[in-house]
């Protein structure tokens with residue numbers, strides 16, 4: 001087993017789709033939480049193969065997309081200091097802040113470096129004791145354990161020229177916010193399997209109970225997604241609202257105890273601003289004492305740095321909450337393309353707008369309208 | 382930063398439980414990852430990795446459950462005459 005091709009078998013997918021068609025008697029709306037799942041759904045065209053009763057909404061699970069412009073502004077402010085080396089995952093570099101992005105700052109001379117792991121940034125700090133190395137710590141519960149480890153090792157080994165610009169977010173409070181919003185349409189969730197590999201399933205039970213929504217922890221391959229959907233739709237048809245685990249080959253009930261232990265030792269739950277959505281209470285992680293001495297915003301006095309806010313044209317906040325499909329955004333494929341992104345959801349390889357652009361490209365004539373100047377874009381059919 | 386595919390451990394190095402590493406093959410592309418959060422992972426096992434950390438091993442027995450579930454809801458001979466829409 002390689003745990004890949006087996007889960008991409010087209011004949012099994014067709015049979016599962018037939019089982020879903022046989023199961024569904026009414027319209028249902030289900031949200032897949034993770035951007036990786038969104039990409040797989042669009043890549044394999046699963047949404048177009050489902051019975052018309054089933055609507056898939058795409059969720060907020062793209063770490064790059066939910067990092068607010070104000071945080072990017074702070075990253076740019078840090079990177080522009082001569083003593084600072086700013087380390088980041090590559091995906092963050094083209095995300096627009098209020099006025100510019102990290103890639104432009106780099107072109108203008110800022111020392112911005114792409115790393116694959118926070119430990120690479122820590123290693124750089126050890127090698128460059130005369131510089132201040134700041135790691136841009138973004139992401140959900142999947143990246144938090146690694147960033148916790150970087151802070152832990154920095155403190156253990158006395159690496160004092162290392163710090164973290166933290167913008168960590170948590171999935172369950174985002175699901176709460178989506179369900180509590182006016183006009184919420186989501187009736188069931190496919191939860192992000194890898195997030196649950198860290199956290200386990202326990203945090204989802206209160207959400208399922210309170211809002212009476214089934215939540216199925218789901219993997220990323222086509223058969224995983226179809227099986228997760230079948231499980232979720234079966235619950236909806238039967239009037240159940242439980243947490244189930246489709247992705248048991250990776251997700252244990254208790255999550256990863258070693259990762260959770262260090263995560264809670266280093267981080268505490270804080271209110272967090274989400275891009276395009278606003279502040280969600282108790283929805284993020286911040287460094288707790290004594291690790292807060294590795295907080296870059298504190299170390300460099302950035303807590304009060306004002307930001308003009310996000311570019312107005314982009315509606316990614318609605319996209320991230322499943323309230324607008326990327327193709328329904330007037331700028332999609334016209335003013336906004338991966339080469340000229342207006343919003344983070346078009347930049348990120350996990351973003352929903354990028355997924356639509358890649359797998360459901362707008363008609364070419366729509367794209368030609370870009371640059372021909374002043375033409376009012378007509379809405380897609 | 383979120384890699385959806387599992388990789389196979391080809392070798393393990395180091396004694397410090399906080400800095401042990403593994404070389405992991407993702408369809409032939411080798412990455413060095415931290416094993417701090419999967420202390421008992423072994424060579425040849427498949428793991429899920431995020432931002433340089435192995436976070437979960439793939440359980441072989443559970444991996445087959447998917448096919449058992451699918452066989453129960455959609456048996457092979459039971460395939461209907463319907464065309465996929």
Ligand code: SF4
Nearest residue numbers: 314315329336343353
């Ligand atoms: S298509 Fe572009 S402008 Fe529209 S929501 Fe997506 S990122 Fe924002």
